[in-house]
Amino acid sequence: MNSLIDYGTLDDILKKHEFKASNIIGILQDTQEVFRYLPKEVFTYYSEKLGVSRAKIYSVATFYENFSLEPKGKYIIKICDGTACHVRKSIPILDRLRKELGLSETKHTTDDLMFTVETVSCLGACGLAPVITVNEKVYGAMTPDKASELLNELKEGK
Secondary structure: OOOOOOHHHHHHHHHHOOOOHHHHHHHHHHHHHHHOOOOOHHHHHHHHHHOOOHHHHHHHHHHOOOOOOOOOOOEEEEEEOOHHHHHOOHHHHHHHHHHHHOOOOOOOEOOOOOEEEEEEOOOOOHHHOOOEEEOOEEEOOOOHHHHHHHHHHHHOOO
16 A cells, blocks of 8 residues: 555545545546645555456546546646637647646646646637646636736745
């Protein structure tokens, strides 16, 4: 068992959901809220505690796009690349953020686990395009320079 995983916290999550396998989505959501992703150890632990196969739990976790099996940063930055944002130049914003954080198409999270940069199909704020979110807070009419300023503010803890 991984010493970085607080199994007491996992037990609290299971208690909240009454140890019911039918509540697996809620259990995984609460787990991800704590760890910012789903550590591989939780699959074995929940399998044993709920009497459900690891494969079944894993299939739920991989079916829903909002679950992550990779560690995510403290700040999760989502860049919209839907039609409205794309035509208003969301890609230069993505390129700037990746460059400043040392990220790429295959590396989404900084080594210090401070930042994760992802693209999404739509954030539902087309009138504000181009749009990014930081931990679900919406920032509209974004430009590469505004994104750099925002990044600096986040680095400074503002």
